[in-house]
Amino acid sequence: MMLFSLTDDDLAFREEVRAFLAEHLPPEWRGVSEMSSRPDRALIAEWIRRLAAQGWLTTGWPRRYAGRALTVTQRYLLDVELANARAPLLPNMELKMVAPLIARFGSEAQQDYYLPRILSGEDIWAQGFSEPEAGSDLASLRTTATRVDDGYVIDGRKIWTTNAHIATQFFCLARTDRDAVKPQRGISMFLLPMTTPGISVRPIRTIDGRHHFNEVFLDQVHVPSTALLGEENKGWNYAKALLENERLGIADVQPTRVLLSQVATVVALAREYDRPGFYRRLAQLEIDLESLEFLEFRAFENARLGTERGYEPSLLKLLGARVRQELLILGREALGTLAEAQSSPHAPRHASGAGEHFVNDSLFYRAMSIYGGSSEIQRELIARTVFSQGREF
Amino acid sequence: MAFSFSEDQDMFRDTLRRSLADQPRHGDVPTDPRDWRMAQMGALADLGVFAALLPETTGGLGLGPVEAMIIGEELGRAVLATPLIDTVALTGLLLIHAEQPGQHCDLLTGIIEGRVIGAFAGDAVLDPQSGFVTRQLGGSWRVTGTAPVVTFAPVAETIVLVGTVAGDTDSLAIFAVPADRVAHAVPFWTIDDLPAASIVLQDADLGQPFAVGAAAAAALAQGWDIALLMQAAELNGLMATLLNQTASHLRLRKQFGVSLSSFQALQHRFAEMVLAYQQSLALTHKAAWLFDAGSATEHGPLLWAMAAQAGQASRQIGHEAIQMHGAMGLTEELIVGPAVKRIVALEPRLGRAQFHVDRYASFLSSKAA
Numbered sequence: 001m002m003l004f005s006l007t008d009d010d011l012a013f014r015e016e017v018r019a020f021l022a023e024h025l026p027p028e029w030r031g032v033s034e035m036s037s038r039p040d041r042a043l044i045a046e047w048i049r050r051l052a053a054q055g056w057l058t059t060g061w062p063r064r065y066a067g068r069a070l071t072v073t074q075r076y077l078l079d080v081e082l083a084n085a086r087a088p089l090l091p092n093m094e095l096k097m098v099a100p101l102i103a104r105f106g107s108e109a110q111q112d113y114y115l116p117r118i119l120s121g122e123d124i125w126a127q128g129f130s131e132p133e134a135g136s137d138l139a140s141l142r143t144t145a146t147r148v149d150d151g152y153v154i155d156g157r158k159i160w161t162t163n164a165h166i167a168t169q170f171f172c173l174a175r176t177d178r179d180a181v182k183p184q185r186g187i188s189m190f191l192l193p194m195t196t197p198g199i200s201v202r203p204i205r206t207i208d209g210r211h212h213f214n215e216v217f218l219d220q221v222h223v224p225s226t227a228l229l230g231e232e233n234k235g236w237n238y239a240k241a242l243l244e245n246e247r248l249g250i251a252d253v254q255p256t257r258v259l260l261s262q263v264a265t266v267v268a269l270a271r272e273y274d275r276p277g278f279y280r281r282l283a284q285l286e287i288d289l290e291s292l293e294f295l296e297f298r299a300f301e302n303a304r305l306g307t308e309r310g311y312e313p314s315l316l317k318l319l320g321a322r323v324r325q326e327l328l329i330l331g332r333e334a335l336g337t338l339a340e341a342q343s344s345p346h347a348p349r350h351a352s353g354a355g356e357h358f359v360n361d362s363l364f365y366r367a368m369s370i371y372g373g374s375s376e377i378q379r380e381l382i383a384r385t386v387f388s389q390g391r392e393f
Numbered sequence: 394m395a396f397s398f399s400e401d402q403d404m405f406r407d408t409l410r411r412s413l414a415d416q417p418r419h420g421d422v423p424t425d426p427r428d429w430r431m432a433q434m435g436a437l438a439d440l441g442v443f444a445a446l447l448p449e450t451t452g453g454l455g456l457g458p459v460e461a462m463i464i465g466e467e468l469g470r471a472v473l474a475t476p477l478i479d480t481v482a483l484t485g486l487l488l489i490h491a492e493q494p495g496q497h498c499d500l501l502t503g504i505i506e507g508r509v510i511g512a513f514a515g516d517a518v519l520d521p522q523s524g525f526v527t528r529q530l531g532g533s534w535r536v537t538g539t540a541p542v543v544t545f546a547p548v549a550e551t552i553v554l555v556g557t558v559a560g561d562t563d564s565l566a567i568f569a570v571p572a573d574r575v576a577h578a579v580p581f582w583t584i585d586d587l588p589a590a591s592i593v594l595q596d597a598d599l600g601q602p603f604a605v606g607a608a609a610a611a612a613l614a615q616g617w618d619i620a621l622l623m624q625a626a627e628l629n630g631l632m633a634t635l636l637n638q639t640a641s642h643l644r645l646r647k648q649f650g651v652s653l654s655s656f657q658a659l660q661h662r663f664a665e666m667v668l669a670y671q672q673s674l675a676l677t678h679k680a681a682w683l684f685d686a687g688s689a690t691e692h693g694p695l696l697w698a699m700a701a702q703a704g705q706a707s708r709q710i711g712h713e714a715i716q717m718h719g720a721m722g723l724t725e726e727l728i729v730g731p732a733v734k735r736i737v738a739l740e741p742r743l744g745r746a747q748f749h750v751d752r753y754a755s756f757l758s759s760k761a762a
Contacts, residue, residue, distance in 0.1 A: 279758045282754065286698075311667070315668050382667050382668070383663045387640065393636045393667075393670065
């Protein structure tokens with residue numbers, strides 16, 4: 001469905017993206033991110049390099065790295081075209097979170113070291129925020145960084161660390177001032193290689209049978225002063241800015257759009273008796289997704305114009321998680337017991353692959369209403385913002 | 394980027410909002426529905442509300458779907474039940490799109506000046522209880538069928554009546570008939586305090602239809618789409634008022650020594666109301682803009698999505714607003730009660746939310762087939 005009326009520049013940009021995809025996205029790469037087994041990092045790295053060569057990934061970076069300054073609409077169009085082409089999913093952690101963070105707060109040396117490595121796809125980053133005793137209440141984190149002559153010694157435990165088992169770099173929050181007036185004010189942020197002595201990783205298996213999460217132990221991890229991002233005790237601000245970078249994209253809408261078309265395929269093949277009920281649910285979810293897409297687009301526009309209400313990211317997160325989770329359940333249900341038959345040689349074609357996808361993802365994406373601020377936190381943020389602002393609807 | 398309001402549109406909205414806020418909302422409700430008069434008709438006409446959507450060639454202002462949406466939103470916000478949708482979208486625009494404006498000059502002038510009210514009867518697609526079958530008999534057309542609830546019929550000058558052509562259910566015929574010729578003698582009130590009457594016809598001679606077949610279908614679609622958009626917009630306006638009222642109530646009302654807004658259960662439910670409203674608003678704005686861009690094939694399904702969401706969201710917000718206001722929400726003392734009544738009455742008039750979801754579902758399944 002066409003989304004909106006575009007200017008001639010936007011249309012030209014879209015044509016450019018389409019032409020690029022026709023030439024540079026090999027057919028066998030299409031859809032590689034859709035199965036439960038994720039594509040290998042070498043492929044992703046190559047894909048990042050091809051897009052980076054167009055200058056499309058560096059809007060907002062320091063001038064010496066900046067490619068093209070894409071408008072909000074153009075970035076949105078790029079996302080839509082990539083999703084429509086079923087291009088390999090780009091890693092949000094590196095491109096949408098870490099890179100903007102370092103671009104904004106990092107020293108020139110940190111920028112010159114890390115940013116090219118992100119653009120070449122060679123670095124994978126893991127984020128050390130959550131701890132066993134600090135989940136939604138992140139400010140109560142206990143990991144410490146103690147100043148020593150030539151740097152800091154970090155001690156503590158991080159948990160739910162996605163990709164720590166394959167990551168090359170790590171950024172984490174640690175307490176540098178135990179006596180700060182507010183717990184938020186005594187926290188700093190550090191950037192360090194995963195190979196630093198004292199770091200060990202314990203895998204955490206989740207109920208989808210895959211390995212996403214880890215526990216990361218930091219035992220007397222010695223880092224130089226240059227590992228500090230920005231200023232000491234300002235880490236909380238950087239963490240907030242990081243979430244700002246990602247907050248509008250947190251609903252992860254385009255993959256959900258791809259998922260919807262996969263679920264539609266399965267629903268179309270469901271038993272005739274079940275089909276009307278499934279279609280009704282699919283229709284409801286597509287309606288929700290339509291509204292989510294426009295809410296997301298508008299949130300970007302409002303952010304640019306400075307006319308936000310402040311709770312937009314929470315709306316997106318709440319709805320984005322709901323639509324993703326409901327779609328996966330619908331896909332799983334429409335396949336019925338076939339959903340588990342993917343490894344059987346007798347599984348019908350449409351069930352193989354798709355089956356494991358829906359069952360495992362419907363389990364794993366229960367996490368979507370937990371990570372990045374649980375749905376309960378989002379609801380509270382929305383209500384509090386409305387009640388404290390007193391701004392009319 | 395077409396997704397923002399022009400300065401003119403913002404001004405139009407501000408003027409409407411200010412003027413409507415000054416209007417007395419409660420008129421005296423007469424005993425007999427035939428005596429119903431909307432006190433604000435003249436004021437609305439002066440604001441250009443009735444002229445806005447009619448083409449300039451007929452004396453209107455020639456404004457489009459975005460303005461239609463703005464008008465709907467502001468009427469909803471003011472909790473003002475008007476005959477605007479029936480009169481402008483389903484009578485005026487429908488006649489104009491059938492390309493016979495010349496025949497209805499007086500009627501259109503009357504509409505623009507706020508003197509003439511139109512009513513609309515019969516669409517079996519929306520309501521199986523409501524529908525007409527027409528057949529040509531020599532030089533005249535005979536119509537048989539029922540429309541149990543035709544809002545504004547007792548006070549309308551003209552009723553636009555739609556029926557299928559006998560023997561060809563895909564073909565439509567549209568009649569514009571004087572209300573007193575078809576409306577049932579005993580009028581009644583709708584739940585939102587509007588006058589209504591049933592129409593029951595048995596082989597009635599309604600003269601010549603003003604449009605048949607493809608012309609009728611095209612005219613109906615045009616009027617219908619604008620009506621649907623205005624209705625969703627009005628529901629959005631009603632939701633906005635309910636949210637404002639509820640937010641302020643939760644902030645100010647104290648129980649157990651603290652403000653209601655400090656209770657997490659209420660915070661979470663209020664957040665869900667905000668989300669439902671924002672979803673509805675997003676779909677309505679998107680539909681209006683696409684409609685304005687003139688891309689009929691694109692905006693069709695989006696209008697159904699919009700209608701479905703507006704219907705569901707307004708119901709949810711209405712009921713939650715009552716719950717959060719406690720027993721006061723059940724009275725006519727606050728704006729909550731009348732707003733919820735308007736929602737309950739308005740939502741099914743152009744198809745219940747479930748109907749639009751189902752329509753969207755058949756669109757999806759036909760796409761897959």
